[in-house]
Amino acid sequence: MTTAIDNTGFQDKTYDSWSDYRVYAAAALAILYYVALWGIYRPYNIDDPWFLAYSYSLCHRQSELDLAFGNKFPNGMGGTIAFGKFAAYAQCAFFDRFGWTxxxxxxxxxxxSFAGLGLLSLFLARIGVGRRMVLCYGIAFIVLESFFGMASxxxxxxxxxLLMSGSLLLASLGRPFMAGFVAALAVEIQPMGIVVPVLAGTYLAVAADGWHHRRRALAALTAGTCLAVPVYLLLHPNILSAFNPVNRIDGTWLFHPGFLYSYFWETQYKRHLPELAVFAAAVALYIRRRDPGPGRLAFAFAAAATAASFLLKWPNYHYTVFWYWAALLLVFQVAGTSRRASFICLAAALYLLPQYGYVYARNRAQGLSEAHFASVRSAIHEIAGTQEPVPVFGDYTIWFAMPELFTVANRENFALAGESAVVACLDDPPVREPQALTCSDIRAAFDLVAVREIDLNSIRVKLFVPARPDRPEPDAGL
Known part of the structure; x- marks a missing residue:
């Protein structure tokens, strides 16, 4: 047993040399997970082509609409007409340089994601979390599914x-005006970004010393958020027309309990319930002890994000990451010492070993590579008789083959099948999406001529061309 001095000046008498080995082991497992599951964690994730299609349409098709999937705002983002242009432009800048792959x-x-974690770590150091605790916290966070999924x-x-972490860091540095501006920019990216100014305001309300300083800081935060309003309107001049006609708004999501319910109760195998038990125990221990400092802030952040989940009601489990970071911080603050933190860090990494091992075993031979997409693109060019992009109506899994003029084969876009130069569909898709159309669905209503079949791993892509240029009436049953 040794004594260690943390960077906060706190003397941790429970630290022992084995703590480092536990952290090293957890870090090694984290690296293993990221390397082993690269490209196969969710190999046919529909959100990958969906959000990239938003960005591609904005930058290269000069459209704010969801041209690929046909979704309409406000029943979803429906492109970048209302949200997401900052993220879309960032993706365009990167993918135009390195490829839309x-x-x-x-x-x-x-x-x-890791840049956001870096800023968050600086924020945690600012509010008094020790260096060893931040390290253990960071390793645990990156292996848990809320962060891992976001980063994949x-x-x-x-x-x-990233903007959430930057906003909190600015607030901790005594820059509430800039914190408010950055927080408001997060709202432009997606509606759930509203949690960012809420968290920044929570920090100032809890951490500011005295009512006078608290009031001034919150006023500056509010002024910063207001400054972002004209920026938003400049980016989204058509926002009011996006809500028309209002009678088509699907309000069923208003009856959903929110993203936390979706994450803990609606995910497959209810695999996150053990984590919920840990968080509940941490809350109980905190309430009994009422630890000051970072523990108090972590509890306030988690409470604010929990309220946001139940008030906003959006059933998207991906949003849990904006709650998870605070709940996990509370767990580490309740632990109290770097020795206990090292145990939690290793336990989190080992806890994911069966789950990620199962994903690797199931998906190691799945997914499509750049070579696969290139072969589909080459076949489409050959069939169309041109090297220029042509309109393709196809399954979302092969969007990467020709993003320029790709329309996803789903029920929203059904009427567009006859207007394509090539239909690239699947009869046995790897993931059963409720709205997706198979080759049989499309051929039941359109006169198509089979041209070629391409085997890509376990996927067989069938290529068709319309038998005539005019589009027949779609079958009423579809």
């Missing part, structure tokens, strides 16, 4: 997470 999306999402897909949450 699955590899590029993995790299960018991880870069942005093309959705815009990683950009909101």
């Amino acid at each position: 699955r590899t590029s999306l993995e790299v960018l999402s991880k870069l942005v 897909q093309a959705k815009y949450e990683c950009f909101v997470f």
